Amino acid sequence: MEPRLVGPGPYRATRLWNEIIELFRAGMPLRKHRCRFKSYERCFKASEAVDCLHELLGSNQNFGPEVTRNQTVKLLKKFLKNHVIEDIKGRWGKEDFEDDGHLYRFPPSSPLKSYPKKPSCGKEVIKFPDWNEPKAGTSQEYIPVKSVTMNSEMWYKRHSIAIGEVPACKVVFRRELTQTNIEVIWKSMTLSRLQKVLGLDSLDEVLDTKLVNSKHIVQNVYNVNKQGIVTLEDKSKELPHWILSAMKCLANWPSCSDLKQPTYSGFERDVFKTIVDYFGQMKEPLLTFHFFDVFVSVLGLLQKPSKAVEALQISCLLLPPENRKRLQLLVRMMARISLNQDLPPLSESVRTRTLMVQAFSRSILCSKDEIDLDELLAAKLVSFLMDNYQEILSVPSALKSLIEDHVMHLQRVQIKYAGADSDATLPPPSFCHQISTDEFEYQRAAGSQEPLAALLEEIVMNKEISVKDKKKKLKQFQKTYPEVYRVRFPTPETEAVLFPEKTKQKPPILMWALKKPFQPFHRTRSFRM
Numbered sequence: 001m002e003p004r005l006v007g008p009g010p011y012r013a014t015r016l017w018n019e020i021i022e023l024f025r026a027g028m029p030l031r032k033h034r035c036r037f038k039s040y041e042r043c044f045k046a047s048e049a050v051d052c053l054h055e056l057l058g059s060n061q062n063f064g065p066e067v068t069r070n071q072t073v074k075l076l077k078k079f080l081k082n083h084v085i086e087d088i089k090g091r092w093g094k095e096d097f098e099d100d101g102h103l104y105r106f107p108p109s110s111p112l113k114s115y116p117k118k119p120s121c122g123k124e125v126i127k128f129p130d131w132n133e134p135k136a137g138t139s140q141e142y143i144p145v146k147s148v149t150m151n152s153e154m155w156y157k158r159h160s161i162a163i164g165e166v167p168a169c170k171v172v173f174r175r176e177l178t179q180t181n182i183e184v185i186w187k188s189m190t191l192s193r194l195q196k197v198l199g200l201d202s203l204d205e206v207l208d209t210k211l212v213n214s215k216h217i218v219q220n221v222y223n224v225n226k227q228g229i230v231t232l233e234d235k236s237k238e239l240p241h242w243i244l245s246a247m248k249c250l251a252n253w254p255s256c257s258d259l260k261q262p263t264y265s266g267f268e269r270d271v272f273k274t275i276v277d278y279f280g281q282m283k284e285p286l287l288t289f290h291f292f293d294v295f296v297s298v299l300g301l302l303q304k305p306s307k308a309v310e311a312l313q314i315s316c317l318l319l320p321p322e323n324r325k326r327l328q329l330l331v332r333m334m335a336r337i338s339l340n341q342d343l344p345p346l347s348e349s350v351r352t353r354t355l356m357v358q359a360f361s362r363s364i365l366c367s368k369d370e371i372d373l374d375e376l377l378a379a380k381l382v383s384f385l386m387d388n389y390q391e392i393l394s395v396p397s398a399l400k401s402l403i404e405d406h407v408m409h410l411q412r413v414q415i416k417y418a419g420a421d422s423d424a425t426l427p428p429p430s431f432c433h434q435i436s437t438d439e440f441e442y443q444r445a446a447g448s449q450e451p452l453a454a455l456l457e458e459i460v461m462n463k464e465i466s467v468k469d470k471k472k473k474l475k476q477f478q479k480t481y482p483e484v485y486r487v488r489f490p491t492p493e494t495e496a497v498l499f500p501e502k503t504k505q506k507p508p509i510l511m512w513a514l515k516k517p518f519q520p521f522h523r524t525r526s527f528r529m
Contacts, residue, residue, distance in 0.1 A: 003060045008198045008297035008311075010205030013373055016062055018112045020075075020373075021084055023060070025106055028052050033103050040088045043105040049076055049085070050099050061303060063376055066383055068354060071375060073099050080104075084111045182407055186221075187214035189403050194314045197307060198297055206293040212318050219321045221395050228394050230325040237322040239329065243278050246271045251333040253343045272346050272359075279330065279363040286327045289368040291318060296377055302384060309388055313396040324393075327364065331382075331389045334360060338386065357382050452484045460488070460498065467499060 003023055006015050028049065030042040044052075054072040058065045077095035079085050086092040088103045097104075191212065195203050203209060223231045232238060239247075249271055287295055294315050301308040316324060337343060338353040347355050361378035364385070385392060459473050478485040489495040 003056075003062070005303060006062050006300055008200065008206075008300035010293070010297075012293070012296050012300060013367075013377065014113050016373055016377075019062070020057070020060075021079075021112060023056055024053055024079075024084075027056055028106075030105075035088065035103055040103055040105070043088055043103045046076075046098060046100050046102045046104060049104060057376070062299075063380060064383075066354070066357070066379065067376065068358075069099070070358075071379065073097065074375060075373075082111060083107055177407065177410060183214035183218050185407060185410075186217050186403055187212060189406065190217055190314060190317060190399065193399055193402075194294075194311065197311045197314065198301070200297075203294075206297050208290065211290045213320070216320055217317050220317050220319070220324050221400060223321065224395065229328050230321045232321055232325060234322075239326060240278075243275065244329075246275050247329060247333045250275070250343065251336040253337075253340055268344055269346055275333075276359045279360060282363060285362065285364055285366050286319070286323045286330070287365045288319065288323060291315065292365065292367045294318075295365055295381060299377060299380055302380070305388075308384065309391055310396065312385070312388075312392045313394070314399065316393060317396070328389075328393045330360065330364070331385050331393065334382075335386045335389055353386075356386065452481055453488065456481075456484060456488055471499070 004019070006012060006019055028044060029052070030044060033040050033043050033045065050069060050072055053076060054067065054069050057063045057067040057072060057075075076085070077097045080087075080092055080097045081095050083092045084106075085104045086107050088105055092107075191203060191207075191209055198206075200206070219233070220230055223233070225231055250268065253268065295312075298308060298311045298315060301311055316327070319327070334356040337346075338356055343352070346352060350358070357379050361375065361382045365378040365381055366374050456477060459470065459477065462470070465473075474485075
């Protein structure tokens with residue numbers, strides 16, 4: 001069985017769990033073993049299982065070579081707890097698996113997890129703010145956009161260029177957008193972009209959009225210092241000064257300005273342990289429980305680094321500002337420590353980079369209800385964060401420019417056609433979803449063909465314009481909308497009925513007008529010379 005990339009989407013952790021179990025059951029060699037003078041068929045040693053699964057995870061593109069042997073042992077403990085494997089006496093349910101010579105086997109039934117049922121509701125379409133339904137406390141005079149139902153008269157005015165006329169118009173100034181309006185626009189367009197980058201039909205199954213705070217997004221974008229770190233309005237949510245000093249000490253080692261130089265061996269390890277203990281006692285990870293499924297979905301894009309970076313940029317904008325700031329400071333410290341050759345080793349047995357991932361992964365990402373692959377998924381994400389933290393934890397400039405341009409568009413002056421409503425304008429764009437061919441054809445006919453047909457009929461029945469002007473307009477209409485014109489005039493005969501030809505009478509020939517009277521032909525005799 002070949003490993004496959006599990007892309008973004010709902011229930012990705014469950015899909016990965018089932019994928020690893022299937023690969024492990026298919027790839028684990030089974031043979032006969034002896035234990036205490038007794039033979040057991042189709043089983044394997046614990047150490048053999050660790051070797052096999054570690055190699056499998058390292059070569060799998062969903063996890064990668066950074067998976068450690070210790071993490072593999074922890075995963076096999078969960079396999080034993082969930083009855084993916086059992087000992088040779090049929091016992092399971094405890095996490096007492098060790099990397100030794102004990103014998104284990106696979107149970108006869110498949111232990112794959114089932115997927116939760118999808119909600120019965122239709123696909124969610126992320127819409128932009130509906131200005132016709134303001135929230136409580138919002139004055140009607142600040143509502144900037146009003147939708148318009150287009151009738152045949154308005155279609156005539158809007159499409160008059162196609163028939164050779166430009167109606168009268170005037171400039172209409174936009175009304176001021178409130179801060180609430182701007183925040184809602186930021187939320188709507190940010191979620192729309194995230195949905196597009198992840199390639200999902202809906203964010204429903206990976207994110208409860210009601211839990212996304214639009215104020216957090218705006219603050220994370222605009223309240224930043226020169227280094228791009230979020231500045232908090234509530235200073236009580238800042239990291240304690242002693243933790244900041246400890247983090248700066250290790251990040252800038254040995255040129256530490258906040259603390260005096262160490263006077264004993266192992267000082268740097270004590271400082272590191274202090275930082276690990278502080279972040280380990282947090283009740284919720286920095287990426288929060290609510291956004292766990294979103295960040296797990298992003299892991300499915302790691303084979304396309306640019307897409308993964310953009311998805312993480314947007315996802316990190318959704319975090320509370322205090323979480324985003326702590327994440328920025330922590331990941332920056334981890335990256336600097338990993339690259340600092342002057343810092344003494346913080347562990348005798350583990351490389352510094354691996355130690356950073358193991359020490360802080362659960363402080364950055366974990367599920368509220370412990371999931372069996374939590375540690376592996378968190379380690380994968382933290383490794384990618386450390387490699388790309390400067391770009392991921394910065395404000396996405398493309399998204400910022402797009403939203404700011406849209407807000408400016410809503411505040412610009414507009415052109416109003418004569419006879420149209422004073423606040424008439426096209427509604428803001430919304431994120432579309434796919435429809436069937438039949439539904440598209442119906443909407444196309446109902447949404448554009450009928451008003452155009454009414455406009456054509458107005459031209460035909462208009463008796464106030466001359467025949468010459470009417471022919472000119474019909475010719476231009478036929479060139480612009482040939483299908484609509486063909487329905488009204490399927491044959492040349494139906495078009496000819498509209499302009500009946502007048503019969504012209506020829507004047508009588510007057511005999512007196514001829515210079516010479518008519519002479520009959522007389523045959524003459526020819527003479528030869």
